[in-house]
Amino acid sequence: MNNGLMMTTAEQFLFWIIGPIIVLGASALLFSKRAVLTACSVMVTMVGLAFLYVGLGSPFLGIVQVVVYTGAIMMLFVFVLMLVGVDVSDSFIETIRGQRWAGVLLGLGLLVVLSGAVFRSTFTFAIGTDAASNGNNAGAVAHLLFSDFAFTLEITGCLLIIAAMGAVILTHRVRLTRPITQGEMMEIRTKRGMRLTPPPAPGNYARHNAADVPAIDARGKIIEDSVPSALRMRGQVHNLRGLPQDLLEDKVPPTRRPDAAAPAIEAGTAGSSDSAGPRDTGGPPEPGDTAGPEVKP
Amino acid sequence: MIASVLAVGADGVVADFSQDNGWIVAAKAVLVLICALVSVIIAIWFERKVIARLQQRIGPNVRGPMGLLQLVYDAMKLLLKEDINVSRADKLTYIVAPGISVAASLMVFAVIPIGGQVKIPFTDISTPLQLTDFPVAVLYILAVTAVGVYGIVLGGWSSRATYSLLGSVRSTAQIISYELVMGMSLVTVFIMSGSMSTSSIVTAQTDLWYGVMLAPSLFLYIIAMIGETNRLPFDLPEAEGELVAGYMTEYSSMKFAWFFLAEYINMLNVSAVCTTLFLGGWRAPWPLSWIGDGFLNTGYWTILWFLAKTWFLMFVFVWVRGTVVRFRYDQFMRLGWKGLLPVALSWIVILTSVRAFDEFTDRRLESWTVPALSWGMIVFIIAWYWPVRKEPEEVPEEPVVIDAFAKGFPVPPLPGQVLPPSPRAQRVSVSVAEELEPLQSKEEQ
Secondary structure (H helix, E strand, O other), X not given: OXXXXXXXXXXXXXXXXXXXXXXXXXXXXXXXXXXXXXXXXXXXXXXXXXXXXXXXXXXXXXHHHHHHHHHXXXXXXXXXXXXXOOOOXXXXXXXXXXXXXXXXXXXXXXXXXXXXXXXHOOOOOOOOHHHHOOOOHHHHHHHHHHHOOHHHHHHHHHHHHHHHXXXXXXXXXXXXXXXXXXXXXXXXXXXXXXXXXXXXXXOEOOOEOOOOOOEEOOOXXXXXXXXXHHHHHHOOOOOOOOOOHHHHHOOOOHHHOHHHHHHHHHXXXXXXXXXXXXXXXXXXXXXXXXXXXXXXX | OHHHHHHHOOOOOOOOOOXXXXXXXXXXXXXXXXXXXXXXXXXXXXXXHHHHHHOOOOOOOOOOHHHOOHHHHHHHHHHHOOOOOOOOOOHHHHHHHHHHHHHHHHHHHHHOOOOOEEEOOOOOOEEEOOOOOOOOHHHHHHHHHHHHHHHHHHHHXXXXXXXXXXXXXXXXXXXXXXXXXXXXHHHHHHHHHOOOOHHHHHHHOOOOOHHHHOHHHHXXXXXXXXXXXXXXXXXXXXXXXXXXXXXXXXXXXXHHHHHHHHHHHHHHHHHHHHHHHHOOOOXXXXXXXXXXXXXXXXXXXXXXXXXXXXXXXXXXXXXXXXHOOOOOHHHHHHHHHHHHHHHHHHXXXXXXXXXXXXXHOOOOOOOOHHHHHHHHHHHHHHHHOOOOOOOXXXXXXXXXXXXXXXXXXXXXXXXXXXXXXXXXXHHHHHHHHHHHHHHHHHHHO
């Protein structure tokens, strides 16, 4: 090989700092157990490579590398991995029989082809990126792409468009019926006299925050709708032992009856000690719990 | 065409860094960093004050003059709060994620020209008020922003909580979609200026700002920049009503403060990029640029114009936040992919055709062609998306009940057809009865 240019000290300095980071990232790619971490180590490797490209005088290549690979492609990988599962690690089950051996063979084949290409190639006298690109890196790359490699560029563009079209066709779904808009939904609700707003969240925050405890409105009335309908049907609504008795009977707001408030709260604290915290809604309801007046049969 | 493109950017950048030495570069870097951090503090105060005025309140006014010291108190509170670590979190990424966000957001200001060429006081050194510039500086901004997204994504993922994960998934989808629109509006600027270096783009706007010349691009950029920074009305990744705080839910104390910091620096970044690319950068606004043979366009005056424009855009951020309600997620995605993207693409095609006409034929375009086209495009967009009252759709006739198994295998009902009521449809009737219950109980009373 005929190397016409020497690395400057700054370039060497950069190389010896970035190099180990790239190697570290690449080994983490091979050895890390978690798929998301693998994707992150690819990102580290690519950003490191980008630094080296910029250091070697081709800022365009370096920055496009980050924009395209790190910003778009790896981000999509991470996105999919996050959706698939937070804790997916490598599986060693072969989905296609003999795929591992085929993979090894193909990998070796690629290695042979690539090394053949590398060792047979001859290098001309290196003139450096500045001289090669006439001081304008992006312009020179554009010149090359749109003159010598215009056909390759068009073919690649076609490939990408076909892939995008494929994605659109595969995910497209014809709606059989018209979707109901928000306006129509409100119209139906108004006509039927249904609640216009979303139902209030379950739980009254002074005592219980569980899904099976109904909320209380401003007048102290219990709002049954606040408990999810599944719990109501199963009869698993909490019997509100933690609440003052006069709330349960729904007669007079507690503020009007100062004499009754004190014993009621006392009873409430005594009751709340054993019923605090969310209960297992899957289990059969205890007889004591279903005895309250607010529980639907 | 290629030759002319090469000629435009033969040396790459316009700004002259030849007299900079190591000390000047270091001093500039430190100054940029300090300015960014101080601006964040001012931005938080500014936002609280302006949003208060928009909502007919007064805002912070107790600590210090005009409530300025409130921020110091807020910052101290964040620093001194207990730092809670999620025990099930993926430790490394959980801690690194806020750092990635902040680091990436701080890197953008390196290529923003804050002012023109100035003489450093007490020396003969003349230097541009810009840390650095290179032929692909605007692409560098896009690259750094792309890396910054990893902070949000990894932060949400590593917390191992549903809200966090949903927030970060939303954020990723959002930023990828809107970065596309943002990139396309930037491409139009590259096409017109023939350069991707920030200082060259500012110089190219000497006669006419790109915000006026390429009005659709400015319009797209401003929408995309609000989407990019996750601000209202596009703050779906951290929508309180839906996701508690999105990707930041499991973060507290200083780690939360880092995300907070990154968000505000990002707001400043996109405002500064908009100023540089569309609003003439550090150049004085039009009537002022005529005063005294344009001396307001020189020296340290230029910082004033840059800051005024950037803070005007920050005001726009707050203004929009105080005015527009949050979008629903599907509306937001539809706006991005079906509204903004087609507009951006068709605008690029129009502009490229005009430029090609200019480059490849003997006819030269008049200076008013592109501005006229762009304002025509604006009018067209407004006319196209002008809300029209839809005619009420014809009420379909009574739906036909079909036998789904008529031909031996089940078929779904077509529009206008319904299935006979299912024998297992009790649940539906129960839920309808429940919905009607409030009405009945009202009648009973």
